[in-house]
Amino acid sequence: MKFYNREKELEKLKSIDLLSSKKAQMTLIMGRRRVGKTELVKRFLDKNKEGIYFFVGRKKAKALLEEYTAILAEKFPTLVTPFRNFSEFFKYIFEISKEKKITIVFDEFQNFKFIDNSVFSTIQSLWDAEKNRARINLILVGSLITLMEKIFAGSHEPLFGRATQKIYLEPFDINTVQTILEDFNLKTFTDLLNFYTIFGGIPKYYESLEYEIESNKRSFLEIVHDLFLRKDSLLRNEGFDLLIEEFGKNYQTYFSLLQIIAGGSTKMSEISSRIGIPITALSRFLENLNKTFRLIDRREPIFSSFSRLGRYYLNDNLLTFWFRYIFRFRSLLEIGRERKVLDFIKKDIKVLQGLVFEEIVKQRLLSEDTRGKFIFEIDGIGKFWDRVGHEIDLVAYNQKEKKVFFGECKISPGKINRKCISDLKTKSAFVPWMKGERKEYYGVITIGKIRPGLKRTFEKENFIVWEF
Incomplete structure (x- = not known):
């Protein structure tokens, strides 16, 4: 490569x-x-x-x-x-x-x-x-x-x-990954989402992909099977290879925590309940994963300072994939039930891709902002959630101009309808930033094309549509 x-x-x-x-x-x-x-x-x-x-x-x-x-x-x-x-x-x-x-x-x-x-x-x-x-x-x-x-x-x-x-040395950003994939003749946004979900921005894994593509034309799931699930797969033991030595004698606790977080339990209370460690003792392990090993991030809702609403996420896409599917199902893999694990991945990976899609969109919006193509210069960008369950995928704002953008990210354009507008406006009312003073913009971001009639309806209501 x-x-x-x-x-x-x-x-x-x-x-x-x-x-x-x-x-x-x-x-x-x-x-x-x-x-x-x-x-x-x-x-x-x-x-x-x-x-x-x-x-x-x-x-x-x-x-x-x-x-x-x-x-x-x-x-x-x-x-x-x-x-x-x-x-x-x-x-x-x-x-x-x-x-x-x-x-x-x-x-x-x-x-x-x-x-x-x-x-x-x-x-x-x-x-x-x-x-x-x-x-x-x-x-x-x-x-x-x-x-x-x-x-x-x-x-x-x-x-x-x-x-x-x-x-x-940081992983590659999404634009560099797209360039690599285009050089491999993988030019669709779905290709980008698929491989960024399992590899992130780590160059070495794209070398493995290059070999897979050159040796045989395979589907995404066939590549996942070849690289992760077989007994002799190149990346089947990648989590162990990367982390056992870093963690030392406490590796079992840290591996269990990473599996739980990668599986979707991101709140301190959820993690504590799943692993059986009291919150008072758990905080030390999470602090180490965050500050010492740099493997997880503690994220806050946008416009919030450090609070009890913080959530934990792995910051490495390959390790998220590995702990969510490979480490979790290692017993099945050991007895050769690769197809059963692959079937689960096929059903579940859209959930993981939804989170990755939000990150890609965030990177793209910041990239558009630097080129002056976004509706305003972005001072901050993130996700919003509160205690009662209101959640907005993407919120960007400009402090001086008092402008804010609320966006929903949907992988499937078929899930987008007129209700998206009303729901997004309802949820945005719970965002306290400059309420009553701000100028609000709304939008939906998806992969593929939404229905032309629906798109015209959105545009009439000044509802921005991005189709990747």
Whole structure:
């Protein structure tokens, strides 16, 4: 698969590289696994001839040092004797950097914790002593976010405060995903919704999709079966592969929580009831999933500050899909009942896609706003709900102009009728923001075409219609 849309990150790496010509730079690149960190640094190194890439594999220190010696010897042929320890290795690198500018990348840097914990103190000592003389561009890439945060943000850790730059690599936005799918000749909005629902914006999963498409023309559900449900499927154990190490000994509790939330229980009381943990004890686990592991978001109704109305959602589409269907039905999958699980997915996935559709629309509205195509400049956008069950899929507003847009998102145009107008106006009356002063706009967003007569009725009543 070709390289997509990391221009900002590449530009930042280039500017950091220029800075390293005068003074040592230490850059952290972090992000979830499969998000494209390695591809980013390799693309950067393609145009940086002084760059050297080291992968920190979990092997014995002696074997890793022999590997690193061989890599350095290709650049510096006078190096013939293997390093006896990591102290010698890093001293050699810093000595070179005093003679010539050099870029060094360590991928999966956090793995040094399991190989030789003294590496961090060694780097700290050399950095503090040589940073003003060395012309080194040190790029440290990590996937275990909790461990990387501890190494660099823990106040008692040797490398605390040493990083000069930090890049957190985010998943692709919906526009980039659409470009990828169009390159695969998947050009409909339904294609976009289908694959964004199961992959989100993670590049690596679209590589798997490219192979599926090239090897055979398959339907969406056949691709789901091939990638997730078979015993040898590439993504069947993806949740375990991504998270077991992050969670450690508490993984069973965290996995259960993620399954419950992915399944649709998003209120604290619902989650507590389902898992059997009192709310007082549950809050610590949810806080960790939110702040430490960055896997869930706590969302509030728009126009509300922190309140008891908050709901919890996974912020990773693939993990939402995996916990909702694969982890939940792992017993059925173990005994080969793949078709039964696939039948359930076929019936249920519209519920999940409804939530993803709202997120896509939100991204698109913000994108339209930046191009000046929306009805007003958006200051804030979100979802509204209250204690008594009133819920509006999409609310956007402009504070200065006192304008607000209320929208309903419907995957199926067949579910749209005149009642949508009256229902939306009724629910909007419960939104307290600038009541009596605001100018209100209403709309419906769907996939496909609504009936022409109904569309004309909506337009007569100034009810905006977006058809994707």
